[in-house]
Amino acid sequence: MNQMGRYFFVISLGVMLGVSGSIVLGGKTFILNAVETAIGNDSSETGMEERGERVPLYWVAPMDPNYKRDKPGKSPMGMDLVPVYDDQDQGDTPGTVKISPDVVNNLGVKTGTVEKDTFDTTVRTVGYVQYDEDKLVHIHPRVEGWIEKLFAKSEGDRVTQGQPLYSIYSPTLVNAQQELLLAMNRGNQRLISAALERLRALQVPTEAIQSLKDTRQVSQTIILRAPQSGVLDNLQVREGMFVSPGMSMMSIGVLDHVWAVGEVFERQAALIAEGDEVRMTLDYLPEREWTGVVDYIYPSIDSETRTARVRMRFANDDLALKPGMFSQLTIMSDTTTEALQIPREALIRTGSQSRVVLALGDGKFKSIEVDVGRVGWETVEILSGLEEGDRIVTSAQFLLDSESSRTSDFRRMEHSDSAEEADDNSLVETVWVPARIEDVMPDHGMVTLSHAPIAAWNWPAMSMDFQVADTVSLEQLKDGMDIHAELERIAEDKVALRGVHVDDDKTKAPSDEGMDHGETSNAERGQQDVISHQGHATGESK
Structure with a gap:
C-alpha cells in the first residue's frame, strides 16, 4: 500500500469509527492508533529490521546515562536521546561500546x-609582593620619654642610613649622661666604662657620647638616626607623643629586593625545590615579566586550605614592585625525567x-x-x-x-x-518489594517500575528499568498495575525482575453487577491476575 493509499484508508476508517464513537484503548481512540500505525511504519523497529538496520537496545540521555527509554525522544534537558546497540555478539571485550559516526560527531x-x-x-599560583624581611628593621625605643621632634613624618618616605629620624627627651637618658660625667670627674676608669656601656645600650648615638665627653654638657634631647637606607613604613608616632620600651614606632624596609609569597596545593609541594626558576607577571603591567628563584618552602601545611606556602625572591632595581601587589607566579620545576x-x-x-x-x-x-x-x-x-x-x-x-x-x-x-573461582550464586540475592508498573517494553524484555525503598540493598524509593527474566510473562503486565515484584541481583550492578504477584484487592471492583454476557467476573479476573514467581499465569483474561 503506497503512502496515498494509507491516508485514504485511515480517513475511511475514521469515518466508520466516528459513527459509533465508543471504541477507546489505553486513553487513545483507535483512529489515532491507526494513524500512528499507518504513518509510523517506516520508523518502527520492524521497518528497521526489514531494511537490515540494527535495532537499538534502548535510548539514553546524553547527559544522564540513568535516563533510559525504549524509543526515541527527548531527555529532561531537551536533548535527543542516543541509541545504544548490542555489540557483544561481535566478539568485543566486556565494556566495549560502539556508536555511529554521526553520534560521535x-x-x-x-x-x-x-x-x-x-x-x-610547571606550577601556577598567585601571591603577594612583600618586603624582604631579612632586611626589614623595626624601630623601638629603649627608654621612656617624649618625642620632641619627628624628622621622618610620613610613611613611604625614603630615608638614608644615618639620617635623623626623631629626637626624644627622656629622664633616663639625662641621668645616664650625668653618671658618665660624674665618673669622669672622679677619674674612676671602671665607672667610666660602665657609664659608656649603659649609654650605648640605651641606643645613644656615638657622636652624642663623644660630644658629651668633649663639652661636659648634658643634652636634654637625644637625636636617633636611621640604621639603614630604605623606605619608611608603619609609622606609629607623632611629635609630642609619650613612648615607652616595646612600643613599635616605625619600620624601614628595603625595596631593591622583594619577596613574593604564594600558596600551592599539597600535591604540588613535592614538585617544587629551592632554587627553581620563577616567573612573575602583574595584571597592571602586562608587558613586563620578572624572573626570580624559589627562596624557601615553608615546612607546614595549612590545615584548613590544605596548601603550602612558598617564598620567592625577585630583584627590584627600578622599584616597580611594591609591597602588597597581587601577582601571578609560574614556578618552573627543574626536571628531566x-x-x-x-x-x-x-x-x-x-x-x-x-x-x-x-x-x-x-x-x-x-x-x-x-x-x-x-x-x-x-x-x-x-x-x-x-x-x-x-x-x-x-x-x-x-x-x-x-x-x-x-x-x-x-x-x-x-x-x-x-573469589574468581567462587560459585556465581554467591552474588545472587532476591527481595520482594511493592511496586507499580510505569511502562512495559515487550520488544526489549524490560519494564519500568516505581518501587518502594529496599532496606536490604540500601536503595531509596525510585523509578528505574529492569530486565525481565524468562520466568515472567510480559503479556500479563500492564501499565499502572500495582504488584509485588521479586527482584534478583544477578551481578554487582545488574538486577532483574524474576517474579510478579498481583494484589487481588487492587483488581476487584465494588460490584459485579451490570456485566455483559461473555465478560469475565471481577472475582474471576482477580484470581486470574495472580502470577506465580515462576511467571505462569493461573488464568487468562478473556
Whole structure:
C-alpha cells in the first residue's frame, strides 16, 4: 500500500469509527492508533529490521546515562536521546561500546594520544609582593620619654642610613649622661666604662657620647638616626607623643629586593625545590615579566586550605614592585625525567578509581582503570594501564565511560583468585518489594517500575528499568498495575525482575453487577491476575 493509499484508508476508517464513537484503548481512540500505525511504519523497529538496520537496545540521555527509554525522544534537558546497540555478539571485550559516526560527531568526541616525554611540572599560583624581611628593621625605643621632634613624618618616605629620624627627651637618658660625667670627674676608669656601656645600650648615638665627653654638657634631647637606607613604613608616632620600651614606632624596609609569597596545593609541594626558576607577571603591567628563584618552602601545611606556602625572591632595581601587589607566579620545576602522560582533561576521577576512555577505532570505545602519578598543570602522569601511542578520549568521555562501566570487568579484576573461582550464586540475592508498573517494553524484555525503598540493598524509593527474566510473562503486565515484584541481583550492578504477584484487592471492583454476557467476573479476573514467581499465569483474561 503506497503512502496515498494509507491516508485514504485511515480517513475511511475514521469515518466508520466516528459513527459509533465508543471504541477507546489505553486513553487513545483507535483512529489515532491507526494513524500512528499507518504513518509510523517506516520508523518502527520492524521497518528497521526489514531494511537490515540494527535495532537499538534502548535510548539514553546524553547527559544522564540513568535516563533510559525504549524509543526515541527527548531527555529532561531537551536533548535527543542516543541509541545504544548490542555489540557483544561481535566478539568485543566486556565494556566495549560502539556508536555511529554521526553520534560521535554530535557528541563532540575528541581524542588524544598517550605520549612519553619530559613531564611538565610547571606550577601556577598567585601571591603577594612583600618586603624582604631579612632586611626589614623595626624601630623601638629603649627608654621612656617624649618625642620632641619627628624628622621622618610620613610613611613611604625614603630615608638614608644615618639620617635623623626623631629626637626624644627622656629622664633616663639625662641621668645616664650625668653618671658618665660624674665618673669622669672622679677619674674612676671602671665607672667610666660602665657609664659608656649603659649609654650605648640605651641606643645613644656615638657622636652624642663623644660630644658629651668633649663639652661636659648634658643634652636634654637625644637625636636617633636611621640604621639603614630604605623606605619608611608603619609609622606609629607623632611629635609630642609619650613612648615607652616595646612600643613599635616605625619600620624601614628595603625595596631593591622583594619577596613574593604564594600558596600551592599539597600535591604540588613535592614538585617544587629551592632554587627553581620563577616567573612573575602583574595584571597592571602586562608587558613586563620578572624572573626570580624559589627562596624557601615553608615546612607546614595549612590545615584548613590544605596548601603550602612558598617564598620567592625577585630583584627590584627600578622599584616597580611594591609591597602588597597581587601577582601571578609560574614556578618552573627543574626536571628531566620522562614519563607516560595524558592530557589532564582526559582523566575521569570517581573518588575510589581513576579511569580513561580508550578509542579503539571504528566507533568503539572502552573505559579502563589507570594508576595516576604526578598531576601537572596540563598533563597527568600515568603509572600503569596505558601504553605509549594509545588513543584516548579527551572530550565527551563521561557518557562513554558510563555506558562502558555497565558491562566492563572492573569488578572481576578487583577479585582475588579465590573469589574468581567462587560459585556465581554467591552474588545472587532476591527481595520482594511493592511496586507499580510505569511502562512495559515487550520488544526489549524490560519494564519500568516505581518501587518502594529496599532496606536490604540500601536503595531509596525510585523509578528505574529492569530486565525481565524468562520466568515472567510480559503479556500479563500492564501499565499502572500495582504488584509485588521479586527482584534478583544477578551481578554487582545488574538486577532483574524474576517474579510478579498481583494484589487481588487492587483488581476487584465494588460490584459485579451490570456485566455483559461473555465478560469475565471481577472475582474471576482477580484470581486470574495472580502470577506465580515462576511467571505462569493461573488464568487468562478473556
